[in-house]
Amino acid sequence: MANPANKGIVYYSAEAYNQINDYLNSNKPSKVFILVDENTHELCLSKFLAKLKDASDFEIIEIPAGEENKNLETCSGVWSALSELGADRKSLLINVGGGVVTDLGGFVASTFKRGIEYINVPTSLLSMVDASVGGKTGVDLGNLKNQIGVINYPEMVIIDSEYLNTLPKNEMRSGLAEILKHGLIKSEDYWHRVSNLANLELQDLDAIIKESVDIKTEVVTKDPFEKNIRKTLNYGHTLGHAIESYFLTHESKTTLLHGEAVAAGMVLATFISKKLKNFPEQKLEQISSKIFDIYGRIEVDQNDIASIIDLMKFDKKNERGNVNFVLLKDIGEPEIDCLVANDIIYEAFDFYQEA
The missing domain is CATH 1.20.1090.10 (Dehydroquinate synthase-like - alpha domain)
Structure with missing residues (x-):
């Protein structure tokens, strides 16, 4: 889908958290899910949740880290988790991670029940300047990069450079x-x-x-x-x-x-x-x-x-x-x-x- 005027906007630092809190308060998604990999679960999730006004009912879904897991098998696991945890078409998926998480999470959201809303919270420099911007979502087909996917813009993108303190050189x-x-x-x-x-x-x-x-x-x-x-x-x-x-x-x-x-x-x-x-x-x-x-x-x-x-x-x-x-x-x-x-x-x- 083309980019609606109010979608895919990138917000930075403190303003970003004000925007996501306002979004959650005004849109009132039926359920909120956060997709992380094992690294961002350990290093970034608690910092992100601390910035939200009320995250008590959020469900966390974890995938393995690494490009080798950016595939349809991983998508299937996330789709199944969403289904088992009661996600419906008014649910929201927040992707907290690098390019694998934002690419795969965006694709999962864009296809689950023909599409639910999602927000990207890139935590690597690569995903901040590239993967989370422009509405490209998708996964690899075997060793072939990004062969399966759609262009579908997130509700917003949150960029906070403090997450970069967790990255190796x-x-x-x-x-x-x-x-x-x-x-x-x-x-x-x-x-x-x-x-x-x-x-x-x-x-x-x-x-x-x-x-x-x-x-x-x-x-x-x-x-x-x-x-x-x-x-x-x-x-x-x-x-x-x-x-x-x-x-x-x-x-x-x-x-x-x-x-x-x-x-x-x-x-x-x-x-x-x-x-x-x-x-x-x-x-x-x-x-x-x-x-x-x-x-x-x-x-x-x-x-x-x-x-x-x-x-x-x-x-x-x-x-x-x-x-x-x-x-x-x-x-x-x-x-x-x-x-x-x-x-x-x-x-x-x-x-x-x-x-």
């Missing part, structure tokens, strides 16, 4: 990758500001989160169903998702966080942009150097590349059998629906390994 870096992406597709000024956040200090991060959310919100408002400009938000994701999927299911590989895979995908996409769109070589070197400094380098050998390329055919941006890339003519100048030959992709991996 690698999860903060994972979220930073999406902020870096926003810089590359938006403006050189924003790229330079956010590319110097590698120390990930929480001070000043509130303003960066808000600006990143504003960038994504502006794009999805213009193109809610990803027909054109919203595709630019997938910069680095065509190869990034394929790399993430490949590493998820090969025992010899270490499972990657989403942002780690997207960071590699952005280096690859920027090299391809130089080859096909004359992206400035000096800026390619600066971007790749910055990303390598923050994320290091993923080990990919020649035998992996063919399988990774094969996985790209499942990318949701593809049309008529073509793999569509987002490329850059320059920082802040993205171009969508670009076709890339396999030999250029192999060249990009050579650059990634050797740069």
Whole structure:
């Protein structure tokens, strides 16, 4: 569904809790359910509940943490729990967690009894600046990312950066990758500001989160169903998702966080942009150097590349059998629906390994 004017609004800090308390008081859902994973149940739930005026009757549903649990089997468990606990069409689901919880919880709510209302409370940097904004919900199909889902906006999104104090450094870096992406597709000024956040200090991060959310919100408002400009938000994701999927299911590989895979995908996409769109070589070197400094380098050998390329055919941006890339003519100048030959992709991996 398209975004109604009063849905999906992002609220911050103290105002956010005032908004959710006002919502609960005025809408009076028949039952309120909170979806958490085992980590946010332990680290975030009590803080969230303490901000609510009356949470005495709320039901808590816990799912296992991790991308490997973002699937229809987990959805089935949550649907069953909702049913057994007496959820009806006037119930509300509040998703407290990272991107797995908000993506899966949004999909569960959008499909249970043909749709109940939900609210997102993202607790990771990645979900704050990406997963919880724009109404995308969904789960993976096997190792294929986000193949099943709908676009359906939450009642609201609550962002409180204090939850970031619970995150390990690698999860903060994972979220930073999406902020870096926003810089590359938006403006050189924003790229330079956010590319110097590698120390990930929480001070000043509130303003960066808000600006990143504003960038994504502006794009999805213009193109809610990803027909054109919203595709630019997938910069680095065509190869990034394929790399993430490949590493998820090969025992010899270490499972990657989403942002780690997207960071590699952005280096690859920027090299391809130089080859096909004359992206400035000096800026390619600066971007790749910055990303390598923050994320290091993923080990990919020649035998992996063919399988990774094969996985790209499942990318949701593809049309008529073509793999569509987002490329850059320059920082802040993205171009969508670009076709890339396999030999250029192999060249990009050579650059990634050797740069």
